[in-house]
Amino acid sequence: MAKVLLKGCEAIGEAAVRAGALRYFAYPITPQSEVAEYLVRRMPEVGGVFLQAESEVAASNMIFGAASTGERVFTTSSSPGISLMSEALSYIAAAELPCVFVNVVRNGPGLGGILPSQGDYLQATRGGGHGDYKLLVLAPSTVQETVEHIMLAFELADQYRNPIMVMADGLIGQMMEPVDFSAAPKPNPPDKSSWATTGAKGRKPHLIKTLFLSPQLGEEHNRKLAAKYDKMRANEVRYEAYNLDEPRKVVMVAFGTTARVCKTAVDALKKEGIEIGLFRPITLFPYPYKPLRDIAERNEMRHLLVVEMNMGQMIEDVRLATSDRKPITFYGRQGGIVPSPEEVVEEIRKLL
Amino acid sequence: MACKIIFDRPESMTETITHYCPGCTHGVIHRLVAEILDELGLRERAVGVAPVGCSVLAYNYFNCDFLEAAHGRAPAFATGLKRTRPDLIIFTYQGDGDLASIGIAEIIHAANRGEKFTTIFVNNAIYGMTGGQMAPTTLPGQVTTTSPFGRDVANVGYPMRMRELLSALRTPAYIARVAVHTPRHIIEAKKAVRKAFTYQNEGRCFSMVEFLSTCPTNWGMTPVEATQWVQDNMVPYFPLGELKTPEEEQDAD
Numbered sequence: 371m372a373k374v375l376l377k378g379c380e381a382i383g384e385a386a387v388r389a390g391a392l393r394y395f396a397y398p399i400t401p402q403s404e405v406a407e408y409l410v411r412r413m414p415e416v417g418g419v420f421l422q423a424e425s426e427v428a429a430s431n432m433i434f435g436a437a438s439t440g441e442r443v444f445t446t447s448s449s450p451g452i453s454l455m456s457e458a459l460s461y462i463a464a465a466e467l468p469c470v471f472v473n474v475v476r477n478g479p480g481l482g483g484i485l486p487s488q489g490d491y492l493q494a495t496r497g498g499g500h501g502d503y504k505l506l507v508l509a510p511s512t513v514q515e516t517v518e519h520i521m522l523a524f525e526l527a528d529q530y531r532n533p534i535m536v537m538a539d540g541l542i543g544q545m546m547e548p549v550d551f552s553a554a555p556k557p558n559p560p561d562k563s564s565w566a567t568t569g570a571k572g573r574k575p576h577l578i579k580t581l582f583l584s585p586q587l588g589e590e591h592n593r594k595l596a597a598k599y600d601k602m603r604a605n606e607v608r609y610e611a612y613n614l615d616e617p618r619k620v621v622m623v624a625f626g627t628t629a630r631v632c633k634t635a636v637d638a639l640k641k642e643g644i645e646i647g648l649f650r651p652i653t654l655f656p657y658p659y660k661p662l663r664d665i666a667e668r669n670e671m672r673h674l675l676v677v678e679m680n681m682g683q684m685i686e687d688v689r690l691a692t693s694d695r696k697p698i699t700f701y702g703r704q705g706g707i708v709p710s711p712e713e714v715v716e717e718i719r720k721l722l
Numbered sequence: 723m724a725c726k727i728i729f730d731r732p733e734s735m736t737e738t739i740t741h742y743c744p745g746c747t748h749g750v751i752h753r754l755v756a757e758i759l760d761e762l763g764l765r766e767r768a769v770g771v772a773p774v775g776c777s778v779l780a781y782n783y784f785n786c787d788f789l790e791a792a793h794g795r796a797p798a799f800a801t802g803l804k805r806t807r808p809d810l811i812i813f814t815y816q817g818d819g820d821l822a823s824i825g826i827a828e829i830i831h832a833a834n835r836g837e838k839f840t841t842i843f844v845n846n847a848i849y850g851m852t853g854g855q856m857a858p859t860t861l862p863g864q865v866t867t868t869s870p871f872g873r874d875v876a877n878v879g880y881p882m883r884m885r886e887l888l889s890a891l892r893t894p895a896y897i898a899r900v901a902v903h904t905p906r907h908i909i910e911a912k913k914a915v916r917k918a919f920t921y922q923n924e925g926r927c928f929s930m931v932e933f934l935s936t937c938p939t940n941w942g943m944t945p946v947e948a949t950q951w952v953q954d955n956m957v958p959y960f961p962l963g964e965l966k967t968p969e970e971e972q973d974a975d
């Protein structure tokens with residue numbers, strides 16, 4: 371199929387439909403309301419459902435209820451809305467239900483603004499909601515990759531019975547880019563009849579709950595969840611090593627939109643004969659600690675430059691990955707400002 | 723003369739003995755719902771949504787699929803379920819703290835959208851599970867652990883009448899208030915539950931049955947005193963009966 375020109379938000383909606391996710395509940399918030407505006411027309415064409423909820427609290431709990439039927443379900447929101455959804459995320463993770471949450475991140479804290487940001491990194495990777503739970507977090511850097519991540523997210527959600535978060539940002543949500551759906555896998559959801567609550571006809575009742583009053587059962591449940599997160603750590607780490615086929619003196623670490631900017635900086639310096647590497651985590655949880663450590667431990671590697679659209683959040687994982695054995699410099703822009711490749715190049719020059 | 727069983731456990735109930743306190747009417751309400759699921763043949767399509775409150779463990783007593791929602795969110799949860807699988811029979815079972823306080827937005831909007839599920843609302847004028855704190859339904863002057871001198875309406879407002887509040891919405895619905903403190907009231911209550919599930923089964927409208935229920939433990943009363951307290955104090959403030967049916971002509975504006 372030919373490429374189609376789509377706005378990021380529309381591409382998110384279309385990708386979900388093609389992944390067979392025909393239940394969508396959401397509450398408007400800039401910069402991602404266009405997902406709902408797209409799906410309100412698209413869902414009826416494919417026999418799907420879109421319902422505008424009264425709040426993100428309600429939308430995320432609608433997802434909780436809908437996911438219990440085993441159907442593919444999802445919601446989209448942006449930072450303040452994700453804060454309200456954190457309650458449901460904790461419950462859904464505890465109940466082990468598959469579903470997809472998309473966060474088109476805007477700048478915060480508080481009402482913040484409507485421009486792109488990566489200020490929700492810690493919220494996405496460290497919880498947000500209460501208790502020992504993890505989301506598998508995918509961080510695309512282009513509209514095309516967002517489409518691929520949405521489709522992958524539904525597969526992973528079903529496989530792990532866990533909420534998956536696709537963390538984009540306001541730039542990806544609002545940008546128009548050509549999108550190719552031809553590589554889209556045919557949705558292949560597993561059989562969920564062993565746990566879905568769809569009426570106890572001819573079988574014992576199914577129960578989906580998160581309350582464990584007995585400390586022994588509570589501990590058992592936490593350990594079961596932890597084993598699942600370990601499995602993700604073992605099998606789902608994704609990253610891109612750009613211009614790192616050979617050891618580099620300076621290696622940047624960036625994800626999402628920022629990584630795309632950093633790539634341009636790498637290419638620009640290459641033209642001058644300066645070789646810089648870029649390490650781009652694609653899964654933010656599980657974080658690619660080992661591959662980053664291996665790169666940082668090369669003798670030639672002198673300096674890491676972490677670039678983010680926040681005050682320095684992923685840098686904590688870079689420090690964990692490298693045990694602070696190499697110097698790390700942080701360069702960040704905030705308030706919705708996307709760093710330019712020229713700015714990044716200037717930062718690199720300071721380190722050379 | 724051959725013996726005939728005229729009273730038995732409904733198929734929609736399990737044999738588990740409930741954890742409710744002596745004199746608590748949560749159990750009676752469970753049984754009425756189970757009897758109606760049986761009588762209307764809905765058990766195999768039924769999915770219950772438990773609240774957070776004393777009835778959080780309701781799923782141990784119902785012999786149908788069940789889920790446990792977050793505190794107050796059962797109506798949103800049920801919306802997601804029903805919109806995804808309209809063929810199922812969905813009911814939420816919620817206390818007054820759950821429905822009228824933390825979850826008031828969710829119940830109002832679910833009712834206003836005319837979601838085709840049934841809410842069993844158990845109003846015992848108190849937070850039972852957390853040890854007897856004031857609820858939005860706590861009566862004027864009623865002593866609770868967080869209103870030790872009695873509910874002061876000048877400070878915290880009057881108890882909320884959820885039947886009346888939801889009936890004010892224009893969207894067609896079935897909304898009734900019943901009680902279970904005497905056999906006569908139980909018989910009336912069952913009629914309302916039957917109607918509520920029938921409307922849902924016909925895909926007609928949202929339905930809610932509000933039950934006046936006892937909490938002898940946190941009211942500090944014997945079971946007998948508690949039933950009397952329902953009659954003397956709750957019924958006058960929370961009048962019984964249907965307030966809204968989908969057949970009613972909606973007022974034009």
Ligand SMILES: Cc1ncc(C[n+]2csc(CCOP(=O)(O)OP(=O)(O)O)c2C)c(N)n1
Nearest residue numbers: 774775776793817818819820848849850851
């Ligand atoms: C978010 C959240 N806040 C508070 C609680 C604590 N809590 C549990 S049950 C409850 C009130 C239950 O009262 P009600 O809904 O009236 O049910 P009852 O026990 O009286 O049947 C509260 C406040 C909770 N579980 N979750």
Ligand code: SF4
Nearest residue numbers: 742743746776850937
């Ligand atoms: S605390 Fe009150 S509502 Fe809860 S089981 Fe006991 S009597 Fe019933």
Ligand SMILES: [Mg+2]
Nearest residue numbers: 817818848850
């Ligand atoms: Mg109560």
